[in-house]
Amino acid sequence: MGIIFDGLEFSYSGELGPVLSGLDGEFRKDEITVLTGTSGCGKSTLLYLAAGLYPGSTGAVMKGRVTVDGNEPGHLPPQKRCILAGMMFQNPDLQFCMDTVRNELIFCLENIQTEPGEIDKKIREALDFCGIAELENRTLITLSGGEKQKVALACLAAINPGWLLLDEPFANIDEESARSIAERLGKMHSERGTGILAVDHRLDSWLGIADTIRVMEDGKLLPESLDARSLDPEKLESLGIIVPGGSYSPDIPPAKPGDTVLELSGIEIMQGGRTLLRDVNASFRRGVIYAVLGQSGTGKSTLFSALSGVLPYGGEAKLEGRDIKHLRRSDIGKMGFITQNPQDQFVGGTVRQEILTSLRKAPDAAERSEEILRRIKLWRYRDISPYMLSQGQQRRLGTAALIAYDCHCLVCDEPTYAQDRRNTIAIMDALCRQAREKNIALIFSTHDRQLAKDYADEILEIKEGTLHAVTEPGL
Amino acid sequence: MRSLNPACKFIALIIVTIVLAGRRDPVWNTAAFVLSMVLILASGVRPKTVLLLLLPVALAALGMFFTGYRFTAESAMPVRSDAFLSGDSHLLNGVTQASRVLAYAGLGYLFALTTDRIHMVRSFHRQFHLPQVFAYGLLAAWGVFPHMAMEYRKTKAAFRARGIHVFPLSPSLLAPLLVKSVRWSDELSVAMESKGFSAAAKRSDYAPVKVHLRDWLFLIACCVILPLASILTGN
Numbered sequence: 284m285g286i287i288f289d290g291l292e293f294s295y296s297g298e299l300g301p302v303l304s305g306l307d308g309e310f311r312k313d314e315i316t317v318l319t320g321t322s323g324c325g326k327s328t329l330l331y332l333a334a335g336l337y338p339g340s341t342g343a344v345m346k347g348r349v350t351v352d353g354n355e356p357g358h359l360p361p362q363k364r365c366i367l368a369g370m371m372f373q374n375p376d377l378q379f380c381m382d383t384v385r386n387e388l389i390f391c392l393e394n395i396q397t398e399p400g401e402i403d404k405k406i407r408e409a410l411d412f413c414g415i416a417e418l419e420n421r422t423l424i425t426l427s428g429g430e431k432q433k434v435a436l437a438c439l440a441a442i443n444p445g446w447l448l449l450d451e452p453f454a455n456i457d458e459e460s461a462r463s464i465a466e467r468l469g470k471m472h473s474e475r476g477t478g479i480l481a482v483d484h485r486l487d488s489w490l491g492i493a494d495t496i497r498v499m500e501d502g503k504l505l506p507e508s509l510d511a512r513s514l515d516p517e518k519l520e521s522l523g524i525i526v527p528g529g530s531y532s533p534d535i536p537p538a539k540p541g542d543t544v545l546e547l548s549g550i551e552i553m554q555g556g557r558t559l560l561r562d563v564n565a566s567f568r569r570g571v572i573y574a575v576l577g578q579s580g581t582g583k584s585t586l587f588s589a590l591s592g593v594l595p596y597g598g599e600a601k602l603e604g605r606d607i608k609h610l611r612r613s614d615i616g617k618m619g620f621i622t623q624n625p626q627d628q629f630v631g632g633t634v635r636q637e638i639l640t641s642l643r644k645a646p647d648a649a650e651r652s653e654e655i656l657r658r659i660k661l662w663r664y665r666d667i668s669p670y671m672l673s674q675g676q677q678r679r680l681g682t683a684a685l686i687a688y689d690c691h692c693l694v695c696d697e698p699t700y701a702q703d704r705r706n707t708i709a710i711m712d713a714l715c716r717q718a719r720e721k722n723i724a725l726i727f728s729t730h731d732r733q734l735a736k737d738y739a740d741e742i743l744e745i746k747e748g749t750l751h752a753v754t755e756p757g758l
Numbered sequence: 759m760r761s762l763n764p765a766c767k768f769i770a771l772i773i774v775t776i777v778l779a780g781r782r783d784p785v786w787n788t789a790a791f792v793l794s795m796v797l798i799l800a801s802g803v804r805p806k807t808v809l810l811l812l813l814p815v816a817l818a819a820l821g822m823f824f825t826g827y828r829f830t831a832e833s834a835m836p837v838r839s840d841a842f843l844s845g846d847s848h849l850l851n852g853v854t855q856a857s858r859v860l861a862y863a864g865l866g867y868l869f870a871l872t873t874d875r876i877h878m879v880r881s882f883h884r885q886f887h888l889p890q891v892f893a894y895g896l897l898a899a900w901g902v903f904p905h906m907a908m909e910y911r912k913t914k915a916a917f918r919a920r921g922i923h924v925f926p927l928s929p930s931l932l933a934p935l936l937v938k939s940v941r942w943s944d945e946l947s948v949a950m951e952s953k954g955f956s957a958a959a960k961r962s963d964y965a966p967v968k969v970h971l972r973d974w975l976f977l978i979a980c981c982v983i984l985p986l987a988s989i990l991t992g993n
Contacts, residue, residue, distance in 0.1 A: 331948075340948050365954035376905070377942055378949040380898035386876055390894075393961045394954035402964045424904055438953060591915040593908065616921020626941070627909075628916040629934055640920055670941055688920055 286310040286333050286368075286446065286480060288504070290347035293328060293337065295671075301345065301502060302328050308497070308504035312352070312446070312478035315469070317489045317511065319482070319524050320499035321703050322675025323660075326482040327373070329499070330448045333480065334370040335359060352445055362395060369444035373451040373674055374624070375431035379423050384415070384434050387423065391438045409441035413467055427580030429460035436464060440471065447471065449481035451674075453488050454700055459578060461488040468492065484703045485731075486514070486524065498522050523705045531708055531737045535715040538740045541569030544692045544724045545618070547750075549598035552582065552589050559585055563598070563750045565743065567692065567724040572715055574735035575728040576753065577745035583728040584623050586745070587696045591620045602692065619690035623697045625681035626670060634672070635665040637680055641688035651687070659683045659709075675702055682710050686717050693718065695727040699734060711738050759801045759872035765885035766973040767873065770980035771865050777988050778861050784850070786988075787857035794864030801872045808867070815863040819856040826855030875900060881967040891957035898946045902939070909935060 291306040302325045310316050318326050331337040332349050335356025348355060356364050372378045381387040388406045397405060410416045415433045418426065426434065432452055439447055447468065453461035469492035471477045483489065486496065493511035497504060509518065516526045543566045550563035560582045567573055577583045589596040590607065600607045602618055610617075622628045631637035638655050642648035656662040659679045664672060669680055682698055698714060699707040715738055718725035729735055735742050742753040759767070778790055798808055827848045876897065883893040913934050917924045924931045955961075 334952060336948050336952060340944070340951070360959060361951045361956040362954045362959045365952060370952045372945075372949060372952075374945065377945040378952075380894060380901060380946060380950050380955075382876060382897075382901065389964045390955070391953045393964055394959075396960065396962045399962055399964045402962075423901070442954065588912075588915075591919065593911045593915050612923055615918050615923055618919070620915065620919040622912070622916070626938065627912045628919065630913075630916050630920060630922070630930070632933070640922070668937065670937055685919070690919075690921075 284312040284352050285478070286352075287350045288329070288332075288347070289349070291332070291344065291349055292346040293325075293332060293342055293344050295342045302342075303332075303502040306347070306502065306504055310478070310480050310497070311495075312476070314494040315472050315479040315481070315489075315492055315511075316495045316497055317481050317483050317486060317493045318497050318499060319484060319486070319522075319703070321523055322484075322679065322706050323673045324499045325502040326499050327450050327673065330370065330450050330480070330482055332357070333446070334368050334448050335364040336370065365442055366395060366444050368446040368448055369439040369442055371432070371435050371439060371447065371449045371452050373454055375428045375435065378435055379431075381423070383420055383422055384410075384418050384426075384437070385420055387434065388438060388441050391441055395442055405441050409437040412440045412470075413437040414463065429580060433460070433464060436467065440467075443475065444477070446478040446480065449479070449483075451483055452481065453483065453485065465489060465492055484524075484707075486511070486519075486526075487528070490514075496524070498524065520704070523703050526704070528733065531704075531711065531734060533708075533715065533737050534712050535572075535738070536719045538572070538719070539570045539722070540740075541571075541722055543567065544569050544603055545726075546601045547598070548601075550586070550589070550600060551597035552585055552594065553597075554582075554585060554594075558748065560745070560750075561748050565750055567726060569691070569722045569724050570719060571724055572718055572738060572740045573724070573726045574739035574742045575726060575745065575750070576730075576732060576735055576742060577728070581745040582748070583745055584696050586750075587620065587622075587694050587728065590618070590694060591622075616688075617691045619685045619688055619693045621682055621685045621693070621695040621698050623700060625674075625677040628681050628684070629669045629677075632668065633666050634661055634669050634680060637669050637684050638687055641684045655683050655687055675706065678702060679706060679710065682714065686713055689721065690723065692724040692726070695725070697729060698727050699729065699731070707734070759797050759868065760874075761972070762872075762976055763885070763967060763969050763973040764873050764878040764881040765967075766969060766977050767869060768878075768882075770977050771869050773981045774984060775862060775865055777985050778858070781988060782854055784853045784857040787854070787861040791857065791860040791864040794861075794868040798864075798868055798871050803871045808871075811867060811871075812863070815860065818863075819859040822859050823852040823856035825852075827852035877967060880965075884963075884967050885969065889957070890961065894950065894955060895947075898950060899943070902942055902946070905942075906935075906939075909938060913938075 287309045288306045291303055292301050293303040294301040320326055328337065333351055333356065338344050339357060351368050354367055356367055359367065379387050381390050385406060388409060389402060392402050392405055410419055413433045413436050415430070415437060418430060418434065423431065423434065452464065465488045468479055472479050489511065496509040496511050498507060499505065516529055519526045545567040547563055547565045550560060551558060552560040563586065575583050585594060588594045590600055602610065602614065605614060607618065620628065629637060631640050635652055635656065638652040639648055642651055645651060653662065656665055661676060661680055669677060672680060678700060685693060695714065699710055702710060711734065714725060717723060743750050744753045774790065778787060795808065799805060879893045879897050882888040883890055913931055914924060917931065
């Protein structure tokens with residue numbers, strides 16, 4: 284019993300070549316396996332193939348095959364396939380088709396032809412299992428990322444598949460929610476015998492429940508199978524894996540604080556009829572790096588969205604002394620934004636255009652764009668749409684595009700989201716060097732407290748609806 | 759109104775609309791509008807919501823009133839004015855046109871504000887045999903609509919973050935939105951499939967939407983009694 288890849292070769296399009304080439308490997312059902320590796324190496328593709336969603340929806344299998352407990356999932360109808368292997372996706376916003384949590388669960392259970400008389404009982408069990416009974420009648424659109432992932436897990440608990448395939452399930456949620464979900468996944472494995480294969484760059488949340496760590500590189504599964512209970516930090520680091528609790532050893536020049544570039548006074552933001560943030564006061568200086576920490580749903584992204592003009596807010600936010608609600612046209616762009624979902628910031632039709640837009644005033648734009656794309660390993664994808672890149676690659680592109688752009692204050696919402704250790708360090712080093720060299724105020728949000736500790740000059744935390752300064756010993 | 763079967767309600771209100779279209783009677787139009795408003799408010803919809811929704815309708819009705827008022831027998835028209843007129847006087851013609859707008863809007867709002875969308879799609883699927891891929895695709899797309907306005911603002915902010923000023927509805931602003939909506943539909947369909955949904959497979963039905971006696975009575979009132987009354991009163 285297990286998931287077996289037998290010489291699998293898979294490609295999204297003929298032009299780009301295979302994403303997985305000659306993939307061989309086995310994942311056992313009696314183990315919880317975490318699959319990790321560099322961004323864009325094919326981990327998510329592997330999961331989609333095991334779930335039978337590929338090649339039906341996109342791409343083509345050129346050679347080999349994948350079996351789950353002896354069945355080829357791609358050859359099964361969706362109703363049977365979802366009982367064999369259920370999938371939890373990275374983007375919590377795009378995995379529901381009904382309006383409320385209850386209706387979504389009913390939808391799932393109707394799909395697998397559950398007897399109508401049993402549906403209420405199964406809904407209660409699934410919600411209790413995930414500890415979200417109070418969310419039953421909530422509208423999905425009002426839930427935070429963490430809550431949505433718990434609902435997605437409740438859907439899987441209701442369907443009760445033989446395997447759970449998880450694509451970065453904790454990427455958008457805080458540590459506490461991640462631990463709580465991981466704990467429930469462990470329970471599903473031990474109580475129901477559900478096989479678990481998860482793709483993740485961060486191992487922290489899996490420690491204690493995972494049995495095995497496997498690593499992928501360039502579309503192939505490395506032969507090493509690491510015991511998750513006795514991890515060797517050096518070995519992990521050599522494989523490019525984020526070491527739980529390990530330092531990132533940043534390589535950035537020291538801070539030279541300049542004058543205040545952004546000042547927030549009495550910021551108040553309402554969401555869903557309640558005050559999410561109130562009395563937010565802070566000032567940000569040139570050349571200084573700020574980290575903003577906070578639990579999922581506390582308002583980090585909301586604060587950044589308000590500053591970018593996407594959400595309304597009360598109070599005053601001044602950029603170089605001018606209210607950002609009334610910036611002159613020449614001042615637009617002095618504050619750059621890297622959004623949590625990189626797709627929210629793409630403005631170009633191709634990967635290269637995305638960089639060229641930032642460099643449009645530079646005389647050597649063509650050469651510099653090539654240099655940037657080669658550095659972030661996206662040169663071969665230069666003529667395709669940014670939306671066709673993997674999530675990790677999109678993040679690298681989004682960050683590089685804003686680094687190439689000259690602004691006075693750069694606000695980054697989770698810049699290292701879904702990145703492996705090497706890329707996390709590369710992105711943060713590049714962002715922080717840019718902040719130092721060009722005297723930019725860099726503000727980034729993160730769930731990773733170690734990242735904040737290693738890279739930020741000042742750490743702020745959103746707690747109880749407002750922004751507080753954090754002193755290091757409390758981290 | 760909320761407890762009526764959506765498919766029956768839909769047919770009944772369509773018939774009422776057709777009956778009103780065949781009459782030139784401001785009294786019937788006004789009665790339909792007033793009755794719709796009463797039923798909407800009796801169904802628990804907040805008066806403030808109703809008033810806000812009626813604002814654009816009131817504007818349209820006002821426009822129609824003046825159009826009807828202007829185009830009377832005295833107007834210089836290339837064809838015989840009788841063919842265009844709903845009434846014999848400026849005022850009656852204006853009021854007839856304006857009340858028609860109010861009546862149609864009232865009936866539309868009556869359906870929209872007193873019908874749960876999930877219940878409606880389930881009912882259309884069962885009573886009209888709407889294909890399930892279309893029914894549930896519609897529901898999934900509905901879930902995406904609230905995101906659209908936000909996505910528009912996000913895309914605008916993305917341009918501003920690179921120092922580019924874009925005009926509302928400019929192609930450079932709409933192109934990323936279009937790409938995103940295609941991507942969303944792809945991701946949603948994959949997510950639905952991963953939860954066992956398929957166009958052809960049989961599904962169980964947790965709460966079958968049935969046609970009750972009250973639905974038949976409502977249908978008879980709207981589809982039989984009302985047209986008969988209209989014929990008998992002979993407007």
